Amino acid sequence: MTATATIALDELLAAARGLALAARWEQATGLLDAAAAGLPPSAAGRSANARLALAAAEIAVDSAWYNGNDDGAALLSKVDSAALDPPHRWDLGFAGLRCEYRSRLGRPDPALREQGEGFVATAPDGNRRGWAHMYLGLIHDNVLGDPAGAPPHYELALAGSAGDDLLRREAQRHLGGHAREAGDHAGALLRWREATALGARAGMSAGTLSQQILLAVLARDAGDEPGAVALATEVLRWAEAIGASAIAARADGFLRGAEVG
Incomplete structure (x- = not known):
């Protein structure tokens, strides 16, 4: 593949990911x-096709948190891994881990932690290592039931987030949750406000709405029920408008008095 074609492919992939962040899945x-x-039936075409298929699968894995689409695993299984270079082969495996994490929520599985540790050890660069730490923290938190083991990994993800607003958003989002659990309302508010702004700056429509629900949670914690209800009502309206059904359900549950964290 020529340098010109590589640049064009990268720009196309960036455009697709931008659309996905804007909830245009x-x-x-x-x-x-x-x-x-x-694409032509050539080695270059095969490589480009694998990159395109990987991007489509990653979009499905990410969007499942917002629109309930569970096509990620099926799409990942169709990616031609042999046509990917080593860093993108790592991305393919890591997308599989993220997909498996979602399916294992609340179901302890030490093997998933071992997989996460493997991705930390084999990450081809610092940014990918940061994402691997992020998910290793999530596995401790939400699969293993080991909340004390999660924050160190979130801190490592935060340290590796330079130039990646989405990774910094994820780390601050979950560190904010731990601050709230520890009774540090001010610390949680600081982290969750930053996470909300980072998601907005990255063009992350559904993710920004999910963060605003957490700000509504803190408003309720502080006794500002009218403010909490007003914010959650708008989140519900906006989430329904963009098809983020999972976020709409969370907002609706919050308005009905459910605990949302």
Whole structure:
């Protein structure tokens, strides 16, 4: 593949990911599908097709948190891993771990922690290592039931988040949750406000709404029920408008008095 073609592919992938962050999931995958349909039957075409298929699968894995789409595992299984270079092969495996994490919530599985540790050890660069630490923390928190083991990994993710607003957002989001659990309302508010702004700066529509729900949680904690209800009502309205059904359900549950964390 020529340098010009590589740049064009990277720009197309960035455009698709931008659409996905803006909750335009169908448009994002449609763009990737259209690009794949025009590839030549060559080694370069095979490599590009694998990158496009990986991006579509990663979008499905990410969007499942917002729209309930569970196509991620099926799409990952169709990616031609042999056509990927080593860093993107790592990305493929890591997307599989993220998909498996979602399916294992609340179901202790030490093997998942071992997988996470493996991705930390084999990460091809600091940013990917930061993401691996992020998910290793999540596994401790939400799969192993070991909340004390999670924050050190979130801190390592935060330390490796330079230039990556989405990774910093994730780390601050979950460190904020631990601050709230420890009774540090001010610390939680500081981290969750930053996470909300980071998601907005990255163009993350659904993720920003999910953060605003957490700000509503803190408003309720502080006794500001009218403010909490006003914010959650708008989140519900906006989430329904963009098709983020999972976020809409959380907002609706919050308005009905459910605990949201």
